[in-house]
Amino acid sequence: MKNETTEMDIKNDTVPATSAKAVIEISNLVKSFGKSEILTDLSLSLYDNENLVVLGKSGTGKSVLIKCIVGLLPSDSGIISVFGKNVLDLNSKELNDLRQKIGFLFQSGALYDSMTVKQNLEFPLRRIKKDLNEAEIAEKVNEVLENVGLADALNKMPSELSGGMRKRISLARTIIVDPLIMLYDEPTTGLDPITSDEISSLIIDVQKKYKTSSIIITHDINCAIKTANRVIMLKGGKVYQEGSVESFQKSTDEEITAFFKLN
Amino acid sequence: MENKDLGSTAIQKPPMEKTQPKKLQIALKEKTAEVNNFLTSIADLILFVVRVVRETFSRGFEFNEFLHQCFQIGYKSLPLISITGAIMGLVLTIQSRPILVDFGAVSMLPGMVTISLIREMGPVITALICAGKIGSGMGAELGSMKVTEQIDAMEVSSTNPMRFLVVTRILAATLMIPLLILYADFMGILGCWLGANIKGEVPFVLFIGQAFGHVHFSDLFPAVIKSFFFGGVIGLVGCYKGYNAGRGTESVGIAANSAVVSASFWVIIIDMIAVQITDMLL
Ligand SMILES: Nc1ncnc2c1ncn2[C@@H]1O[C@H](COP(=O)(O)OP(=O)(O)OP(=O)(O)O)[C@@H](O)[C@H]1O
Ligand SMILES: [Mg+2]
Numbered sequence: 001m002k003n004e005t006t007e008m009d010i011k012n013d014t015v016p017a018t019s020a021k022a023v024i025e026i027s028n029l030v031k032s033f034g035k036s037e038i039l040t041d042l043s044l045s046l047y048d049n050e051n052l053v054v055l056g057k058s059g060t061g062k063s064v065l066i067k068c069i070v071g072l073l074p075s076d077s078g079i080i081s082v083f084g085k086n087v088l089d090l091n092s093k094e095l096n097d098l099r100q101k102i103g104f105l106f107q108s109g110a111l112y113d114s115m116t117v118k119q120n121l122e123f124p125l126r127r128i129k130k131d132l133n134e135a136e137i138a139e140k141v142n143e144v145l146e147n148v149g150l151a152d153a154l155n156k157m158p159s160e161l162s163g164g165m166r167k168r169i170s171l172a173r174t175i176i177v178d179p180l181i182m183l184y185d186e187p188t189t190g191l192d193p194i195t196s197d198e199i200s201s202l203i204i205d206v207q208k209k210y211k212t213s214s215i216i217i218t219h220d221i222n223c224a225i226k227t228a229n230r231v232i233m234l235k236g237g238k239v240y241q242e243g244s245v246e247s248f249q250k251s252t253d254e255e256i257t258a259f260f261k262l263n
Numbered sequence: 264m265e266n267k268d269l270g271s272t273a274i275q276k277p278p279m280e281k282t283q284p285k286k287l288q289i290a291l292k293e294k295t296a297e298v299n300n301f302l303t304s305i306a307d308l309i310l311f312v313v314r315v316v317r318e319t320f321s322r323g324f325e326f327n328e329f330l331h332q333c334f335q336i337g338y339k340s341l342p343l344i345s346i347t348g349a350i351m352g353l354v355l356t357i358q359s360r361p362i363l364v365d366f367g368a369v370s371m372l373p374g375m376v377t378i379s380l381i382r383e384m385g386p387v388i389t390a391l392i393c394a395g396k397i398g399s400g401m402g403a404e405l406g407s408m409k410v411t412e413q414i415d416a417m418e419v420s421s422t423n424p425m426r427f428l429v430v431t432r433i434l435a436a437t438l439m440i441p442l443l444i445l446y447a448d449f450m451g452i453l454g455c456w457l458g459a460n461i462k463g464e465v466p467f468v469l470f471i472g473q474a475f476g477h478v479h480f481s482d483l484f485p486a487v488i489k490s491f492f493f494g495g496v497i498g499l500v501g502c503y504k505g506y507n508a509g510r511g512t513e514s515v516g517i518a519a520n521s522a523v524v525s526a527s528f529w530v531i532i533i534d535m536i537a538v539q540i541t542d543m544l545l
Contacts, residue, residue, distance in 0.1 A: 072415050096421050110416035113407070124420040 020047040023181055023213045024069060029078035031064055038064050040237035042078070046181070046213050051203065053224045053245075054217045055259055056234035062217045063107055065234070066183040069215075070102055071095050082181070100128045103179030103212075107186050109170040111158040118154050121145070121173050128177045144172040147202060164191045171199065175206055182206065182214040188223045200226040221260055225249075233259070311503050315433060318425045325427045332435035336397055340443055347392055348447035351384055352376060352454025360462070373465075373474035376455045378482055385448040386486050387534050390493035393440050394526035398501040401432055402522030405505025406515040414506070429502045436498030441490035481545050489537040493530050500526040 024046040031039040038061035046052050056062050067073040069080055071087050080087040082098055090098060112120050121141045125132065132140070145151045148168040158166060171187060187203065188196035200223045206212055207227075218224050224231060225245050232242045233256060241248070241256060248256055355376045363369050405428060408414050417424045452474055459465045504522040508514040 067415070070419050072418060092423075099419050100421050102419065104416070104419045106412045106416055108412050110412040112413055112416070113411075114404070123417075123422075127421050 020050070022047050023083060024215075025079070025081045026065075026069070027079045029065070029068065029080060030076045031061070031068055031073065032076055038237055039068070039075075042234070042238055044232060044239055044242075046215055047230075049207065049211050049213055050229040051207055051214045051216055051227045053228035053231045054215055054234060055219070055224065055231060056217075056240075058219075060234045061237055062234060063185055066104070066185060066215060066217065069183065070099055070104055100177070101180045103174040103177065103182045105171055105174045105182070105184045105187055107189075107217075109158075109166045111161075111166055111170055111173070113158055115158075116154075117145075117150075117156050117158070117161075117169055120158070120169065121176055124173060124177050140176060144176045147175070147205075148172045149198065164195050167191060168195070168199070171202070175210075178210050180210075180212060182212050184214060184216045184218075186217055186219065188218060188220045193222070196220060196223060197226070199223070203227045307507070308503060311507070312499065314425060315429060315499070315502075318423065319430050319434070321426070323423070323426060325431050328427055329431040329435055332431045333439055336432075336435050337439035337442060340393065340396060340439075341446070343392065343396060344389060344443050344447050345450050347388070348385070348450030349454035349457070351388055351447070352380060352451030352456075353458045354454075355379060355384065355451070356455045356458030357461070360458075370473060371477075373452075373455060373459060373470050374477040376458075377452055377474040377478055380448050380451040380455070381478060381482050381486055383486075383534075385451055386444050386490050386493060387530065389444045389447040390440065390490070390497065390530045391527055393436075393443065393493075394497050394530055395523050397436060397440070398497045398526035399519045399523045401436075401498065401501030402504040402508075403515055403519035405429075405432075405502060406508035406518030407512075409506065409508045410510065410512060410515055425506075429506060432502050433495065433498035436501070437491055437494040440494030440497060441487060444490045444493070445487070485537060485541040485545070489533060492533050492537070496529045496533060497526045500529060 022045040024044075026045070027043045029039050029042040030037070042065065044052075054062055054065070064073060068075045069082065069087065071090070075088065083101070085094070085098060087095070087098070111117075112123065115123065118141060121144065122137055125137055125140060141154070142151065145154060148171055150165060150168055150172070153161060153165060153169065158169070161169065167187070167190065171184075174182065182203075184203065188199050191199065203214065203216065203223075204227055207214060214227075216223070216227055228245050230242070231245055231248050233240045233248075235255065241251070241253065243251075249260060251257060251260075356372060359375060360369070360372060363372050363375070405414075408428070414424045414428070417427060455474070456465065456467065456470050459470060501522045504518045504525065508518040
């Protein structure tokens, strides 16, 4: 892990000015499975180079939301505009091009079981950055592994890793292609407090170093406090509250205090 | 659909006159839903086949993964197929011998066993074993990849999972299973030689002469053709079941299990159709 703590401690918690460029703009998104409507009329924006933390009870559709953003799940109606392009209108080639700019950390990690850690990390690299040579690929793999503090896991199979290690490897696999937008689905869930803190620092590092804009879904309030530039809370398939971390911490709304008190 | 029968069997409690029509309606609804489900699953399978065919002929074939799958399917099945093939030939020989002795036609033994191996036993038994080993393997592997979001992860890494996982596996199965079947035939003939040697020595050259003396092109050709269909259907069903697994870990088991059952079923069906066609043409 990096030792750039001083840089990380200085953090900007203010809501970006509305003039900031939005990289993702979602309006009136509706998504249902069969008869159950999960997202009802959801609208939000992600601005350039900000960390947007998304809170919400289990089952409110946070994972569904980010899957809609990358087009893994088709939404029923509404507009999802990423870099000015409506995801729903893209053909498969254009969607592929768009996905290359988006990093997606799956809630379950989604490491390829049949491949070693090295092959897992090389997989997106070889497919997205086709012009790299072998030396550059090896260098990149080592770099991200060091970033997540697991340089010695290179030749292990995913089944040999602990839950937290898997999470970190999948984070490494996500950042290896230098995405412009990062979608983190519960990056710290199931990790010990120290590792969680390191992951939170890493998220800030990534934001600073690669100028990424991120949506961070989390239940971990410490992670939220540390990484967030702005927080939104989902409820009933809509945005329930939006604001800075401070405004959430000061809030007297029961729904919100319940979230912050538990931790 | 015999709705009257269904109405009475679907109702557990003693029927009351007033509620009878309502219960009948419910039972009817359930049955319609079942039929609908069946029809949608058939439509699903057809759509899957169409997608597979389209992806097979689109640009960007995953050649490395195809080779890897050929290795996985072909090479890794060799020990199993060797043993079962040899035993198949041995058992057929031992079982047929007494009858042929009765008819005084023991010299026909190698020829008879070879023909039944090449025409029927080799292809069908090997295909059924492959349905168990390869079909279930694909169902379980793709099913667990689906459940643990690995297929989604591939998709966001700019990889078409249909092309990378499904097309390569189906093509590898279509190519490797016929080869495995030919290999099983060969091992079966060796097993037959072993069986022939249990009672009295049979020189290998003489044995081969007797074994292939009666084998014609028309025995081998239809068998090879149907082997390709066996391979294709095993790959297709295995991938279909795995790729369309539901959410939750129990779906992996269901996918693997139903892959074996359906693949074996289709092997038998194709065999029956193939026999009819061969019978008509030759
Ligand atoms: N592919 C799917 N098919 C059917 N239902 C789905 C699917 N994906 C999600 N759901 C349903 O959508 C709802 C929201 O799921 P989602 O995974 O988005 O929750 P979440 O907010 O991420 O919760 P958690 O914090 O537990 O991860 C759940 O009720 C789930 O059952
Ligand atoms: Mg989730």
